[in-house]
Amino acid sequence: MANTKRVNQKRRIVLGELGFYFCNWDLINKVVKMRVAIIGAKGQLGSDLVKAFGEDAIPLTHEDLDVTDFESLKILNELKPDVIINTAAYHKTDECEENPEKTFLVNSVGARNVALISKEIDAINVYISTDYVFDGTKGEPYTEEDVPNPINVYGVSKYAGELLVKYITDKHYIIRVSSLFGVAGASGKGGNFVETMIKLAKAGREINVVNDIVMSPTYTRDAALAIKEILRKRLPYGIYHVTNDGFCTWYEFAKAIFEITGIEVSLNPITSDKFPTKAKRPKFSALSIEKLKSFGINMRPWNEALKDYLREKGHIYHRTKI
Numbered sequence: 001m002a003n004t005k006r007v008n009q010k011r012r013i014v015l016g017e018l019g020f021y022f023c024n025w026d027l028i029n030k031v032v033k034m035r036v037a038i039i040g041a042k043g044q045l046g047s048d049l050v051k052a053f054g055e056d057a058i059p060l061t062h063e064d065l066d067v068t069d070f071e072s073l074k075i076l077n078e079l080k081p082d083v084i085i086n087t088a089a090y091h092k093t094d095e096c097e098e099n100p101e102k103t104f105l106v107n108s109v110g111a112r113n114v115a116l117i118s119k120e121i122d123a124i125n126v127y128i129s130t131d132y133v134f135d136g137t138k139g140e141p142y143t144e145e146d147v148p149n150p151i152n153v154y155g156v157s158k159y160a161g162e163l164l165v166k167y168i169t170d171k172h173y174i175i176r177v178s179s180l181f182g183v184a185g186a187s188g189k190g191g192n193f194v195e196t197m198i199k200l201a202k203a204g205r206e207i208n209v210v211n212d213i214v215m216s217p218t219y220t221r222d223a224a225l226a227i228k229e230i231l232r233k234r235l236p237y238g239i240y241h242v243t244n245d246g247f248c249t250w251y252e253f254a255k256a257i258f259e260i261t262g263i264e265v266s267l268n269p270i271t272s273d274k275f276p277t278k279a280k281r282p283k284f285s286a287l288s289i290e291k292l293k294s295f296g297i298n299m300r301p302w303n304e305a306l307k308d309y310l311r312e313k314g315h316i317y318h319r320t321k322i
């Protein structure tokens, strides 16, 4: 009897220790390495993801593979990553209206191909999506529970990508980001809004910016670190909104850029009807990050992130107030 008691006690200690080890993700992460393939590695978000994952990153550029060509994805069979992050996209929103075939091929069929290969090799699939899956009529930040209703070809193609990923593999994270700015600049768009504003101002141009479209500006460095945290913490699979905290109009964003940098400029707020575009854009596409916060992942306000970005790009050299 005493013997059984001692054995049970020993068992409890061993199980207790195991419990400790299995609950201590930080410790497990040190032991179990996670290899993360990043598709679109030279892009704005992709290049910051490569930096965020450091030696665990397997950077894959457009030259290495094409998401629209399933054969080219077979390289992943040999690399055998634990996670595949798909940042590849055709996202020139106005061009997408006129090129629906290419738009759906890259953003939807491409997402499907990456999801299929992820399932084949039992890797987690992370698909980067967009605030443009929403129609912008809600008037307050969209949550992950809100039903998408895209209003342009790009948004429809990304929503189709989300649905295909969800349908193909349970082991998925759909990460919706918005209005990205990062040091690499969007290769698909030829830069980003911040750089365009600074270039126009330095050229002495008067600048008109829409003041009736609201979004959540997002620094790709912050988004990349949050995505890393989602994976590190092994959050439940599903949809996550990942943006910097808060929202503003594009005019307010431009105003902040010039206030922080101190660049003199003639900047005017205009309404979007004065700036007609081929693609309709949601009027209010800010994303709620409450779900992310509920898992202990906090995002700093967009204007703080903007200051850091401007410093990193060498547009400012010291701390300034806004």
Ligand SMILES: NC(=O)c1ccc[n+]([C@@H]2O[C@H](COP(=O)([O-])OP(=O)(O)OC[C@H]3O[C@@H](n4cnc5c(N)ncnc54)[C@H](OP(=O)(O)O)[C@@H]3O)[C@@H](O)[C@H]2O)c1
Pocket: 039, 040, 041, 042, 043, 044, 045, 046, 061, 062, 063, 065, 066, 067, 068, 086, 087, 088, 089, 090, 091, 106, 110, 128, 129, 130, 131, 158, 177, 178, 179, 180, 181, 185, 186, 187, 188, 189
């Ligand atoms: N930029 C934004 O404001 C914004 C807002 C919301 C959501 N998003 C989403 O966020 C993601 C990242 O955006 P980003 O600004 O980082 O874009 P990006 O700078 O244009 O990066 C996309 C990368 O994907 C590569 N790529 C394009 N087509 C490909 C293909 N068929 N096969 C393989 N690689 C391909 C591009 O390479 P090449 O340049 O060599 O073709 C590029 O390196 C995208 O999924 C986008 O839909 C972006």
